Amino acid sequence: MRKPVIIGVGLTPVGEHWRLALRDLAVEALLNAMEDAGVDKVDSLYVGNMASGSFVEQENLGALIADWAGLGNIPAVKVEAACASGGAAVQEGVKAVMSGLEDVVAVVGVEKMTDAWPSDATRYLAYAADAEWELFHGVSFVALNALVMRLYMKEYGYTEEDLALFAVNAHANGAKNPYAMFKKPITVETVMKSPYVADPLKLFDASPIADGAAAVIITTEEKAKEFVDKAKMVEVAGMGRAIDTINLANRKEFLFLRAAKVAAERAYKMAGIEVKDIDFFEVHDAFTVMAALSLESIGAAERGKGAMLAKEGQIAIDGDYPIQTLGGLKARGHPVGATGVYQTVEAVWQLRGEAPNQVPDAEIGLTQNIGGTGSNITVTILRRV
Amino acid sequence: MGRPMQVARYWRHFKEKYRLIGGKCKSCGHVHFPKRPVCPECGSQEIEEFQFSGKGKVVSWTIVRNPPSGYEYYKPYPIALVELEEGPVVLAQLTDVDPEEIDFGMEVEMVTRKVREFEEDGIILYGYKFRLPIK
Numbered sequence: 001m002r003k004p005v006i007i008g009v010g011l012t013p014v015g016e017h018w019r020l021a022l023r024d025l026a027v028e029a030l031l032n033a034m035e036d037a038g039v040d041k042v043d044s045l046y047v048g049n050m051a052s053g054s055f056v057e058q059e060n061l062g063a064l065i066a067d068w069a070g071l072g073n074i075p076a077v078k079v080e081a082a083c084a085s086g087g088a089a090v091q092e093g094v095k096a097v098m099s100g101l102e103d104v105v106a107v108v109g110v111e112k113m114t115d116a117w118p119s120d121a122t123r124y125l126a127y128a129a130d131a132e133w134e135l136f137h138g139v140s141f142v143a144l145n146a147l148v149m150r151l152y153m154k155e156y157g158y159t160e161e162d163l164a165l166f167a168v169n170a171h172a173n174g175a176k177n178p179y180a181m182f183k184k185p186i187t188v189e190t191v192m193k194s195p196y197v198a199d200p201l202k203l204f205d206a207s208p209i210a211d212g213a214a215a216v217i218i219t220t221e222e223k224a225k226e227f228v229d230k231a232k233m234v235e236v237a238g239m240g241r242a243i244d245t246i247n248l249a250n251r252k253e254f255l256f257l258r259a260a261k262v263a264a265e266r267a268y269k270m271a272g273i274e275v276k277d278i279d280f281f282e283v284h285d286a287f288t289v290m291a292a293l294s295l296e297s298i299g300a301a302e303r304g305k306g307a308m309l310a311k312e313g314q315i316a317i318d319g320d321y322p323i324q325t326l327g328g329l330k331a332r333g334h335p336v337g338a339t340g341v342y343q344t345v346e347a348v349w350q351l352r353g354e355a356p357n358q359v360p361d362a363e364i365g366l367t368q369n370i371g372g373t374g375s376n377i378t379v380t381i382l383r384r385v
Numbered sequence: 386m387g388r389p390m391q392v393a394r395y396w397r398h399f400k401e402k403y404r405l406i407g408g409k410c411k412s413c414g415h416v417h418f419p420k421r422p423v424c425p426e427c428g429s430q431e432i433e434e435f436q437f438s439g440k441g442k443v444v445s446w447t448i449v450r451n452p453p454s455g456y457e458y459y460k461p462y463p464i465a466l467v468e469l470e471e472g473p474v475v476l477a478q479l480t481d482v483d484p485e486e487i488d489f490g491m492e493v494e495m496v497t498r499k500v501r502e503f504e505e506d507g508i509i510l511y512g513y514k515f516r517l518p519i520k
Binding site for chain 1: 398402417419425444445447448449450451452453454455456457459462464465466473475476477478489500501510512
């Protein structure tokens with residue numbers, strides 16, 4: 001099989017982009033990535049996006065973005081896996097390159113969320129849940145995560161303050177990221193003083209609604225030499241993806257992300273590594289409790305010990321398990337379908353040694369992107385070439 | 386959102402939502418809710434209808450303070466994961482309860498209530514909620 005490498009990255013800041021449309025964001029990120037890679041044409045485009053039809057009444061994003069970016073009559077499709085759409089789009093791009101069918105592939109993740117009224121945005125996000133058996137009852141996506149958070153605290157004896165440490169870490173790191181939505185450090189008190197959105201989950205336990213786009217250019221190791229120096233190449237060493245029940249109530253376990261475990265095991269096997277080899281983790285902290293569960297499910301912590309890593313300071317840049325090195329979903333922001341691609345871009349920065357919040361000597365990084373309440377998860381391993 | 390042609394979308398679930406009827410696998414006996422075409426335990430496609438008692442216990446709960454559009458009228462409202470006495474867990478609103486009273490393992494029973502109203506000329510949705518049992 002051909003070795004896939006990322007040779008270019010591009011992105012927009014995450015934020016409330018009132019002046020920019022979905023297509024503007026996507027094209028900006030995409031052209032930046034192509035410039036970074038030194039390519040002027042690509043063989044195909046994969047667009048990670050969760051809910052453009054609901055948020056901006058626009059589907060057919062493959063045609064829209066390839067057309068507006070001037071990419072010609074190439075194949076282009078949208079990839080949807082709820083909030084894991086970005087991670088899934090990256091993996092589809094990698095598969096196309098590995099298969100030999102396409103040599104230079106562009107992946108862009110984009111979401112334009114702030115054009116929608118907040119309670120409508122809450123509704124559209126809940127479309128990632130089970131519409132007939134969850135949304136029907138008036139549950140929001142935040143509320144589903146709150147149900148898990150309450151159980152997690154009871155089962156393992158953690159407090160709301162303990163979980164707030166994940167938000168504090170994310171904001172500390174996001175403060176160094178010029179592309180992050182929130183560039184201000186916070187304290188546990190900030191989290192505790194924020195209002196309940198769905199008890200016991202508070203506003204600062206949750207990632208913000210935002211707009212943004214991020215892009216990567218993927219090619220083979222052989223072909224990469226035509227465009228960039230080795231220092232700019234990052235290998236996609238392993239990847240895995242799995243689903244779990246879409247309906248949280250139907251889950252066999254509420255406190256373990258089975259899909260993350262399966263996806264991570266596949267990715268480790270493909271990369272030929274173990275979790276101890278990984279230098280940093282960009283896990284999906286859409287909600288603080290999900291950061292804890294993610295660390296446990298991918299094997300970085302034992303069950304019930306994910307939040308202990310935060311309490312012991314091990315999730316900081318200088319800890320043994322640095323996470324959310326550029327702010328994560330919590331501080332960088334979470335334009336849902338774009339998030340997995342932002343994680344990929346940030347991992348590439350770390351592995352090229354270009355991150356504003358650099359993990360020293362980072363060789364291997366992991367990105368983990370969750371769709372639904374753990375129902376659709378991607379894990380990707382990136383390695384310095 | 387609430388267009389009259391959506392009636393069929395809700396009408397087709399009356400059995401489950403008004404009477405809490407789920408599925409039982411004829412092959413392995415596993416009961417589940419809602420009823421599925423394939424048994425999640427053994428993969429059998431021989432599934433029959435199963436009437437749940439409506440009795441259960443609260444596994445976890447939250448108070449929805451920022452609801453999705455269409456549910457603003459009720460806010461704030463409690464939503465819980467309820468483990469039915471036959472085994473499956475369902476998600477539903479709790480009703481006729483003081484949020485301070487809700488606790489892990491609290492016994493509840495199913496009751497039919499209004500879940501959502503659409504616009505003035507729109508449909509009204511009913512379904513199961515759970516409340517403290519009436520002795």
